[in-house]
Amino acid sequence: MNDFVIVRQAKRFLVSGLLVTGLHILVAASFIHLALLIPALANGIAFIVATVFSYLINTLWSFSQPLYGRNLIRFLTVSLLGCLLAVAVSATADFYNMHYLMGIACVTITVPPITFFLHKVWTYQ
Incomplete structure (x- = not known):
């Protein structure tokens, strides 16, 4: 695999990580403030949501692979x-x-x- 592909994948992995982190924060904060969940539970839910999104975006976009x-x-x-x-x-x-x-x-x-x-x-x- 050439260096261009690796650099493109690394850049996409970085962008994906930023999006996943933002999603985690959004979900956790929403559950804490809107559903009045305790932070530990809200972050647990946010982690699951973010991990699913991370798998999808990294598989399909960062590494261009099938699910x-x-x-x-x-x-x-x-x-x-x-x-x-x-x-x-x-x-x-x-x-x-x-x-x-x-x-x-x-x-x-x-x-x-x-x-x-x-x-x-x-x-x-």
């Missing part, structure tokens, strides 16, 4: 690994008494490149 069971299971596996990595990176930052925003920055610069790589070489191979 089917094998890449869904792989996508969910990579998403779970990304979640665990985010928690580990954040916990490490906290262990070293870094400001929480620095922990978020560390997660932001660590998790997306790794999940993109895993999706590229495994989920959508």
Whole structure:
């Protein structure tokens, strides 16, 4: 695969991530303010909605692949690994008494490149 395709996929993955994050925030805030749900439940619902949207947009647009069971299971596996990595990176930052925003920055610069790589070489191979 040529470099142009990889760069295009990476750019689309970045845009998808921003859209998914925005959707998560919108859904969580809506459930908290309109349905009066507790934040933990609202964020749980938002995570599920955002993950489904993430699978759809990344499969169909970022990587231009069809929707089917094998890449869904792989996508969910990579998403779970990304979640665990985010928690580990954040916990490490906290262990070293870094400001929480620095922990978020560390997660932001660590998790997306790794999940993109895993999706590229495994989920959508």
